[in-house]
Amino acid sequence: MYKLYYSPGACSAATQIVLRELAQEVNIIDVHQLDDFKTINPVGAVPTLVDGDNTFVEGAAIMLHLLNKHKSPLFPENENSRQQAIENIMFANATMHPAYGRLFFLTQHISDEKVQQEILNTAAESINQLWQVIENKLADKSFLGGDSPSAADIMLTVYSRWGRYFSVDIIIGEKTSKMLNAVQAMPSYIKTVQAEQTASVK
Ligand SMILES: N[C@@H](CCC(=O)N[C@@H](CS)C(=O)NCC(=O)O)C(=O)O
Incomplete structure (x- = not known):
């Protein structure tokens, strides 16, 4: 175990x-x-x-x-698909996760409320750009892995839950929302x- x-x-x-x-x-x-x-x-x-x-x-x-x-099925065997799955895992872990991490850091370390809000908004903008990258990737499929969820879809769904802790607008596209809802229903x-x-x- x-x-x-x-x-x-x-x-x-x-x-x-x-x-x-x-x-x-x-x-x-x-x-x-x-x-x-x-x-x-x-x-x-x-x-x-x-x-x-x-x-x-x-x-x-x-x-x-x-x-x-x-x-x-979370991790395809075909060489190209597997490379893509690894890339998506790394995007989630090394790009999206740190982008959300900045929100936690800023909230803890900037005490001036106005300054904090301005910087939080900037951090949220970069998160929104990353969700747009995901939305574009999902243009022709339901999940990053294709027809069924991949590890990266699961990782991104867990991170997507963090936005509600902050007073920022996190904008997530329609296809991405569908993917996130489907993972949360698993x-x-x-x-x-x-x-x-x-x-x-x-
Ligand atoms: N690079 C690490 C970062 C993991 C990470 O930041 N985990 C957070 C929770 S989402 C954590 O444990 N934070 C508490 C801390 O770092 O003290 C990884 O990918 O595993």
């Missing part, structure tokens, strides 16, 4: 959803209930995954480890949200 260190609502939810899609059992641990999480991951970030004797960090690397290990997504809530109130 895998052990996944998570924070409720954080990017680690995508790891858990993918584990469920891959029909893998997972024991989830809320890092807020630990005093010594940095002894497990010195960066202190989730997701952190324990697979047997190995501890893996960095969301995209964990995702690729799981997708390579367990064959599934049993693996619903179970993950429930599991995080249950584990965090213990």
Whole structure:
């Protein structure tokens, strides 16, 4: 069984959803209930995954480890499609995730409300440009992976939930909204949200 260190609502939810899609059992641990999480991951970030004797960090690397290990429709075998799937995972993890990360950072570190709002708006504009990139990619398909959700669709859906914490306008196109709604209706997504809530109130 895998052990996944998570924070409720954080990017680690995508790891858990993918584990469920891959029909893998997972024991989830809320890092807020630990005093010594940095002894497990010195960066202190989730997701952190324990697979047997190995501890893996960095969301995209964990995702690729799981997708390579367990064959599934989430990760195509055809060389070009697989390269595209990796590119989409990296876009989600290394481009969209940090764009949202700026909203959290600015809220925590800029105290002047007017200045904070101006910079938040600028950060939101760059997030909106990234959602437009996704909207364009979805012009001829329902999911980034084609007809069915890919790991990147799942990651982007988890991040899309963060916009509501901030007083900014996040603009998401019609095709993208459909994709995000479809991922949120997946049993693996619903179970993950429930599991995080249950584990965090213990
Ligand atoms: N580069 C890391 C970043 C992960 C990350 O930023 N995780 C956030 C939650 S979405 C986190 O753990 N933040 C708490 C912290 O960094 O102390 C990855 O992709 O795994």
